[in-house]
Amino acid sequence: MISNIQEHHSEEEIETIRLQNEVRQWKLELDFVAQEIEFYLDIFNSSLIKRTKVNRVDSEYLFDQFQDLREINHNILKTCQKFLPRLDEMNECDDIQCDHAFINAHIVLRKKIEKHLKEVRNIKYSAFCFLKDGIEKFLD
Template sequence: MKTENDKIFKHDSDVDIAHKINTMELDNWINHLTYIEKELNTLIGIYAVKLNEKLDGDRILNRLVKKQSENKTLLAALNGYAVKRTKIIECDDMQCDMVYITEHESYRRSYLYHLDKYRRIKDEFFKEVHEEFSLLKPV
């Protein structure tokens, strides 16, 4: 949700600009994790209904389900953090600002780690699906 406070102006301080950029970044993370949630639902549905009997057990399915749970947890944490960030305007010293900036960096690392692990699972899913369907092609 964009507000007037999200716009960057020439008179904004470096700290204000950092907070605004971090807020935009956080919005992007939340949107991306929401999309990943939908994508995981689709991948789990495809795997569970169509591929489970053709592929090697439930290993990938279990990893997708686990990642779905982790995605929900991180998404809830980021939504809570977004609400907490509305109090940034109350900061009146650099120490307060640094608490928010440090917390944001921590969430950034968590998001990027989650994204990396998700991509690896998704790549493994598609590799296994590709191999299965490549074997089904007539010679």
């Protein structure tokens, strides 16, 4: 698996390298998101939440949202891990249809990841606002 483009690489090899690098970047981002999700789950499951004057129903809802995100994130990460080695097969393609199949699969995965990351941001923002409000009430 090559990560740097060299002068001797063909256009097909360059495209494969580019796609592999993008998938590697997604994996790094999804790994970090997994850590963030665990952090929020720990917070919402902690005694800290019980001590603040927050709405318990909202707290449980956010906890459930992060549990769902954890499962989705795990599944997408597994998909990336399976897809990355398959990109080496792209260099073996003999026709444009084969190339397009890999590129289309990559685009579908990209859209799935982008949608997931948008959802992660939205739920993290809700959690941030919820926690900020709870802390402010606690300090008053």
